Amino acid sequence: xxxTEAPPRVLVVDDAATVRLYHxxxxxxxxxxxxxxANGLEAVEVATAVPYDLFLVDVNMPKMNGYTCVEALRSxxxxxxxxxxxxxxxxxxxxxxxxxxxGANLYLVKPVGGERLIRIASMLTAGRGAPA
Amino acid sequence: xxxxxxTGAGLSDADFARFVEYFYKRTGIHFAASKRYFVDKRxxxxxxxxxxxxxxxxxxxxxxxxxxxMLQDLINQLTVNETYxxxxxxQFDAMLSTVLPNVLRDRGGVxxxxxxxxxxxxxxxxxxxxxxxALRLLEEWDQIDHVDVEIHGADIDSExxxxxxxxxxxxxxxxxxxxxWLNKYFTPVGSGRYQVxxxxxxxxxxxxxNICDTLAMRSFRDFDVVFCRNVLIYFDExxxxxxxxxxxxxxxxxxxxxxxxxESMSRISPIFTPSRLAEGIVYQRPIGAK
Numbered sequence: 001x002x003x004t005e006a007p008p009r010v011l012v013v014d015d016a017a018t019v020r021l022y023h024x025x026x027x028x029x030x031x032x033x034x035x036x037x038a039n040g041l042e043a044v045e046v047a048t049a050v051p052y053d054l055f056l057v058d059v060n061m062p063k064m065n066g067y068t069c070v071e072a073l074r075s076x077x078x079x080x081x082x083x084x085x086x087x088x089x090x091x092x093x094x095x096x097x098x099x100x101x102x103g104a105n106l107y108l109v110k111p112v113g114g115e116r117l118i119r120i121a122s123m124l125t126a127g128r129g130a131p132a
Numbered sequence: 133x134x135x136x137x138x139t140g141a142g143l144s145d146a147d148f149a150r151f152v153e154y155f156y157k158r159t160g161i162h163f164a165a166s167k168r169y170f171v172d173k174r175x176x177x178x179x180x181x182x183x184x185x186x187x188x189x190x191x192x193x194x195x196x197x198x199x200x201x202m203l204q205d206l207i208n209q210l211t212v213n214e215t216y217x218x219x220x221x222x223q224f225d226a227m228l229s230t231v232l233p234n235v236l237r238d239r240g241g242v243x244x245x246x247x248x249x250x251x252x253x254x255x256x257x258x259x260x261x262x263x264x265x266a267l268r269l270l271e272e273w274d275q276i277d278h279v280d281v282e283i284h285g286a287d288i289d290s291e292x293x294x295x296x297x298x299x300x301x302x303x304x305x306x307x308x309x310x311x312x313w314l315n316k317y318f319t320p321v322g323s324g325r326y327q328v329x330x331x332x333x334x335x336x337x338x339x340x341x342n343i344c345d346t347l348a349m350r351s352f353r354d355f356d357v358v359f360c361r362n363v364l365i366y367f368d369e370x371x372x373x374x375x376x377x378x379x380x381x382x383x384x385x386x387x388x389x390x391x392x393x394x395e396s397m398s399r400i401s402p403i404f405t406p407s408r409l410a411e412g413i414v415y416q417r418p419i420g421a422k
Binding site: 016018019021022024025028029060089091109110111112113116 | 220
């Protein structure tokens with residue numbers, strides 16, 4: 001990483017603390033700057049103030065689920081064009097379509113291995129800052 | 133991040149190394165430096181919920197009071213438990229269409245089979261997986277009245293095992309259970325929750341075990357079918373290889389092993405033979421091998 005280029009900022013949104021920390025630790029180790037939110041509502045609030053380069057969003061969460069969260073991220077409320085990856089245990093036909101309709105760029109089924117997660121995060125944030 | 137200063141709970145690099153060595157010896161789970169952040173956060177939570185205000189006090193108590201459940205609390209904090217009934221159901225399809233018929237054939241056929249057909253769900257988490265297996269066998273396996281079947285569920289986490297034993301689930305967990313099955317095998321217990329009936333509960337035997345603990349895993353023998361889904365992905369190379377070897381030891385020659393959709397045994401160990409079924413990959417302990 002050069003001094004002038006900040007690492008990409010990622011917001012990890014998942015109500016399961018263990019999953020959140022698993023994704024965060026992988027991304028942190030790979031040089032991303034990571035924040036966490038425990039539900040969609042919290043994520044939308046944080047995202048209005050911080051220009052994230054990537055969002056990892058769980059589907060099933062209390063207060064505001066992942067689909068509504070992604071819709072809010074894409075709406076005028078936040079208005080971000082940063083890539084959004086939805087990660088869920090749900091694997092029915094139609095789950096991914098719903099994610100894309102909400103505004104997600106990619107839909108992954110849990111669990112996502114470390115190498116794969118980093119590869120995808122790096123690819124989606126290319127040109128949006130460099131991992132350390 | 134080498135030489136990083138103490139973080140969060142005030143863990144120095146030396147503290148972290150001591151903790152990792154201790155935890156590895158006690159559980160077989162190894163945390164690489166890359167899991168530092170993850171582990172620190174969990175230890176912070178444990179310290180906050182304990183009467184101790186520093187890592188050294190907490191760590192000393194952890195070692196002295198092993199029997200009092202502190203270590204188990206920590207294990208419970210460090211495991212991922214997120215599942216639902218009939219998750220990755222295509223593998224249960226494969227079990228019914230191909231794996232169980234092959235098991236029966238290899239063991240001499242329905243009329244000559246000696247001993248039960250044994251199925252293991254490890255890790256079983258809160259019980260959705262072993263109970264799903266029981267439901268699908270009861271509802272869909274035409275040999276269920278002719279063959280003795282044992283279903284076992286095992287997990288390292290004592291809290292999830294207690295939940296598995298109680299077998300009460302929220303709507304999201306049971307949303308894929310067909311309505312007639314829900315009516316037949318579950319009892320609504322209020323607040324949108326459903327409890328698995330005693331008949332199904334008693335069909336599943338629960339155990340606490342660490343998949344990496346070779347000695348403890350020796351009590352698991354002669355399994356025909358093993359579901360080990362979505363756990364090896366979290367292990368380092370050494371632990372996942374040890375877990376694979378322990379699973380191998382727990383299986384009957386010719387037995388079948390299902391992993392999670394994003395996991396591959398070929399990356400871990402060559403001891404199993406992969407076979408491609410219509411529903412996906414399953415790994416087999418070779419019949420001729422010791």
